[in-house]
Amino acid sequence: MNKSKFNITPFLFIGPAVLLLFVFSFAPILVSLGISFTDMNLSGLANWSQINFVGLDNFIQLFQDEKFLQAMGNTFFYVIIGVPLAVASSLLIAVLLNFFNNWVSSTFRVVYYVPSITNIVAIAVVWSFLYNQEYGLFNYLLSLINIDSVPWLEEPVVARLSLILLAVWKSNGVSMLIFLAALQSIPKIYYEAADIDGANRWHKFFKITLPSMSFATFFVTVTTLIGWLQFFEEPFVMTNGGPLNGTNSMALFIYQEGFQYSQFGYGAAASFVLFAIVIVATLVQFKLRKTD
């Protein structure tokens, strides 16, 4: 066999894909890395000669910008509470659904999946009504058992938790499907063997089910973590970052700087900070998995 032919064929196959990936993914990342070192704004966009190189100024300014630091703190708050909650609840739903194997299972699979494919704006309208402090359903239900009205979206910490609740509800569908697929691919013989050994339900869950799903769990955790670090839609449509900047996330901050105020350089710098955090968080997870 001709050696060089052997070498070139795979490249021919992946060439177009790599090229597209480069043009639409890597090149924009590189360009925005370049932009993050400049003071590019709207007039710079129209006339490139007005763009100045400012070195690390944007980054220095970012870490002195109270609003950005607050957004970063909020994002960590979302991640620390949201990720475990989202992973655990979708796992729980998947296990419960797997328990039944009839119409109940398929009906609820649809019920839990629907939020994931519903338009976020429609969701925001409905949830704004639910959360409304005056006539929202949640406060009405609480009033029935004599609990004072909760300022769902009006107090920074409560508002963050409200958004987490909404996001967990919305994101459960996809993770649940992945868990369900993993659950169904666990060979039955393990459970049969455990039955013979006299293991109870908890033993089987912790010794067989969870370990067999470790890859699915890892995958869900990584994607969920990345998703929550880029938390954007919920604060964007529900609170626009308020009250008192209490629900602003890093991704929303980037949007505000970049597209509302047209500070492209500053926005690009912020997005690189976020990029770095996402990469580090993901690497840490891979590292932890290896040590398993």
Added chain:
Amino acid sequence: MKQNKLGFLLVVMLGAMLVLGACSSGGSSGGSSDEDTITVWTMTPELEDFVKEYEDESGVKVEVQAIPWDNAHDKLLTAVASGKGPDVLQIGTTWVAEFAEAGTFLDLTDYIDEYPNFNPDNFYESAVETTKYDDQTIGIPWYVDTRVLYYRTDLLEEVGYPEGPETWEDVKDAATQLAARGDDQYGIEIPQVDQNFPFMLAWEHGWQYEEGEGAANFEKPGFKEGVELHHTFFEEGMAQLTEGKQLYQAFSDGSKPMFFSGPWEINSINEQIPELEGQWDVHVMPEAENNNSMIGGAHWTVFNNTEKVDQALDFINWMADPETQVAWYDTVTELPANMEAWEDPKLAEDDKISTFGEQLESTQAVPVIPEFETMAQELIDTLEQINRNDADIDEALKEYRNQVSSILSK
């Protein structure tokens, strides 16, 4: 062997051509290529049918592309970045500075004498002010917009203001009495996210923004008085701080009998709460030292690299005509920028609309500087700190001045 390398190259180049081809499609010049067609970008979809009359008169085909306000900013950004835009475009008054700085528009200064309807004397002075940036005139006013007080006549009569409150003292008095009616009853709705409202309060206390002075502007006493007034309504429970009921519901059940809004609200109230007919009215802004309201609205501009300047200007000339402006008011209730149009009985004899006409006599424009948007947003955050977080007003304003100087120095 050589052939294979060639093949590889070929595939790569084909791929590149495909990709680049996809990026560059979309026409080589601004607007449409046909000589007798102009493209117009607007944020009001009704314009599409409205221009039929002009098409019949002039024989020029007008391609109207309606962009929702929410997407308009992004869409304009793309047009600026690529240099490919329409021939004529509508621009909101508050976006003038930002996009003019980026050189989006053709300078119309030299054309003003050529078209009779472009005469600045035809329009409200404060509207013309917002068409100017850096000694250029970048647009011709199309419609204007201002804010007035909407109030419930029956409820205000009960507290002694059947004709509506004249001054801010009256408003405070009425609102205090109305808020005392019980729990969940308020006197007035004070906008918390409206960028213009805090500036209106400051103007009414004699404050003016001078471009040369930068952050020092916000040290002038009138500005602080405006902020204090804003805070008073929340501090004393006259206005609700939280989101609360939907405004029309609160207006209709009487829990918020006063609010500030623009002309479009007249139709909305008539449509959505028709049962309130005869129980509400509009009043010009309450007075402190003056009763200046903001002027907003939109202008017609010409995109900088269009090849059809004459056609574009002719279209704008038609849109600026008093008769067209009355017809446009008839179509969507947007207020004419042309003062002659206001003499038409349709506007002059409508009580509510003529209140807007009266208010337009005392309006002013927010500063036409590119940094305004960021400055105003910071101010809203500052007010939030004061109203929700009990921040000290002096401290908060000092912090705000620091923010402004860093925004202006960027």
